[in-house]
Amino acid sequence: KNEVEQSPQNLTAQEGEFITINCSYSVGISALHWLQQHPGGGIVSLFMLSSGKKKHGRLIATINIQEKHSSLHITASHPRDSAVYICAVNYGGSQGNLIFGKGTKLSVKP
Amino acid sequence: NAGVTQTPKFQVLKTGQSMTLQCAQDMNHEYMSWYRQDPGMGLRLIHYSVGAGITDQGEVPNGYNVSRSTTEDFPLRLLSAAPSQTSVYFCASSGRNRGTQYFGPGTRLLVL
Numbered sequence: 001k002n003e004v005e006q007s008p009q010n011l012t013a014q015e016g017e018f019i020t021i022n023c024s025y026s027v028g029i030s031a032l033h034w035l036q037q038h039p040g041g042g043i044v045s046l047f048m049l050s051s052g053k054k055k056h057g058r059l060i061a062t063i064n065i066q067e068k069h070s071s072l073h074i075t076a077s078h079p080r081d082s083a084v085y086i087c088a089v090n091y092g093g094s095q096g097n098l099i100f101g102k103g104t105k106l107s108v109k110p
Numbered sequence: 111n112a113g114v115t116q117t118p119k120f121q122v123l124k125t126g127q128s129m130t131l132q133c134a135q136d137m138n139h140e141y142m143s144w145y146r147q148d149p150g151m152g153l154r155l156i157h158y159s160v161g162a163g164i165t166d167q168g169e170v171p172n173g174y175n176v177s178r179s180t181t182e183d184f185p186l187r188l189l190s191a192a193p194s195q196t197s198v199y200f201c202a203s204s205g206r207n208r209g210t211q212y213f214g215p216g217t218r219l220l221v222l
Contacts, residue, residue: 097155
């Protein structure tokens with residue numbers, strides 16, 4: 001069974017800290033997504049990547065295809081970064097369906 | 111662009127009732143999908159569509175029907191609601207290359 005594992009499940013940080021959230025998957029993929037779910041419930045896409053590294057503002061996503069692992073980093077964390085971060089993978093094929101991790105709940109304290 | 115819209119935002123049903131959750135997108139996306147989100151679990155795929163007139167089952171399709179008569183709309187029908195269908199439902203869409211996923215705001219459903 002194709003699985004997506006995220007760690008940690010919960011994370012509490014102080015404002016300004018560097019944060020890392022990890023995602024591992026079991027078989028080869030065509031792409032990996034990082035999503036953010038706000039406390040109000042809305043889900044937005046942060047990154048889609050199939051190799052290397054992407055950066056957007058204070059967020060950095062990396063992927064190691066050989067190790068089947070991806071990380072999401074947040075630099076200089078802020079209370080507004082508090083959210084659930086979700087990793088999802090696309091195992092390819094014509095359907096392109098996604099398999100989702102259970103999410104990492106991040107709380108950044110001021 | 112409105113993106114992906116869903117209605118209603120919240121619904122309470124009694125066991126055995128039927129209803130339709132609406133989803134629409136104005137980005138001309140080919141791929142649309144329905145997920146349910148339950149506590150302690152990742153989003154799970156219910157049904158998906160790769161274009162108008164084409165639908166297929168996902169991981170948890172039982173108790174749900176879909177249709178895709180237009181590119182824009184992808185309604186989800188609950189045939190006979192059960193308490194196990196209490197969940198938050200998200201509709202999503204993406205373009206031909208299955209790139210960035212765009213999610214609707216979600217529908218919170220409570221089945222009594």
